[in-house]
Amino acid sequence: MTVKTRFAPSPTGFLHVGGARTALYSWLHAKNQGGKFVLRIEDTDIERSTQEAVDAILEGMTWMGLTWDEGPYYQTKRFDRYKEIITKMLADGTAYKCYCSKERVNALREAQEKAGQTARYDGKCRNLAPLDTDAAYVIRFKNPKEGSVKFADHVRGHIEFSNSELDDLIIQRTDGTPTYNFCVVVDDWDMGITDVVRGEDHINNTPRQINILKALNAPLPEYAHVAMILGDDGAKLSKRHGAVSVMQFRDEGYLPEALKNYLVRLGWSHGDQEIFSEQEMIELFSLDAVNKAPSAFNTDKLIWLNQHYIKTLDPAYIATHLTWHMANQKIDIANGPALPEIITALSERAKTLVELAASSRYFYEEFEQFDAAAAKKHLRPVAKEALILVQQKLQSTDDWTDATLHQVINDTAEELEVGMGKVGMPLRVAITGAGQSPSLDVTLRLIGKTRSITRISRALEFIAARELAQ
Incomplete structure (x- = not known):
């Protein structure tokens, strides 16, 4: 099966x-x-x-x-089927019309609760002869009074309910609409459901549904109620x-x-x-x-799991999800590098796609201002010479590849006889606006030649303005 x-x-x-x-x-x-x-x-x-x-x-x-x-x-499209089954159950005697008013049922429930008893319908109309009346009624399932309902739950093991604990469930309301517990049974039967996996809050529904299935001579599914x-x-x-x-x-x-x-x-x-x-x-x-x-x-x-998948899944696949976040943050991905390249560059640092999108913004649009702390530390007069020299080298570079860009930064540091940080950090702040980014060669390549050179000029203007202000 x-x-x-x-x-x-x-x-x-x-x-x-x-x-x-x-x-x-x-x-x-x-x-x-x-x-x-x-x-x-x-x-x-x-x-x-x-x-x-x-x-x-x-x-x-x-x-x-x-x-x-x-x-x-959709259950609302199956009402004719439910009505057909209820009509048959009335004919077979496995269901009956109950004319008890809401007031009587509520009073009964209150009295039972006050006496410390389980609230349940007392079966007043259970064996009532058919009435020739226009009075409102519900239809109840004639639940067995003897024995018990037993089933083996895949999660919880053996479960048993005494039928004496179960009352005669309403399966059709006064307005003619069927109730949840009844519809579920007919649906599972008609759709050939063999295994019902659902939350533990449905455990108390299961014996009622099993009894209705038995009354219909329908096969019983297996159950698994998860915590x-x-x-x-x-x-x-x-x-x-x-x-x-x-x-x-x-x-x-x-x-x-x-x-x-x-x-x-x-x-x-x-x-x-x-x-x-x-x-x-x-x-x-x-x-x-x-x-x-x-x-x-x-x-x-x-x-932690999200970080793992951002780092390990195919960047082209991640891009299909990141596109939504880029649009949500109003970042125009047509105005910059392909998303898979951005994902490859930034995936090590991002916990979520929201973070990944936000941290990619400078690849696609100009930043309004430099990060204050990063600019104060790295965009100083002492960095001017390094930025001018690296800008000159970048302007004369046609081979805009990682290896060539890395060499430009190295050559600049060697010519000025300074450590890589004295060139790299001012350059990073100049082209990204902040103090963190992927490796500089990759960052330069993805930002592009024109944007990179323009941003270095802007950083030099920022340094000059600071000099005048001092």
């Missing part, structure tokens, strides 16, 4: 970190087993579901590279911990490879290995190796 998993988010918000990890685990399990991965949008909460949230989920999944084999399916993710402080991950939306990580300059690698290790491990290629994840991942204890989010670890 072909393994088939699904990710079924509710479009009432963005794709958050917990959902993204669940999607990743579900996707990896399907890929590991040579199966299929289904995307289903569970939008039965019509009042809270939005198109914006749907778009954000699809964008987040696409950005992470979690491509789906089927879907996206929650905690913040750095040990509390449940929330907005106050910073980036919890997947696209916020994109906006903050993380690569999808880094986030995927980080999330897969947030509850699963393979020995001491920390860095996994996508293919390694697919080959090694196992639901049975997922830890049932909660995992704490560690931003420093994510940054």
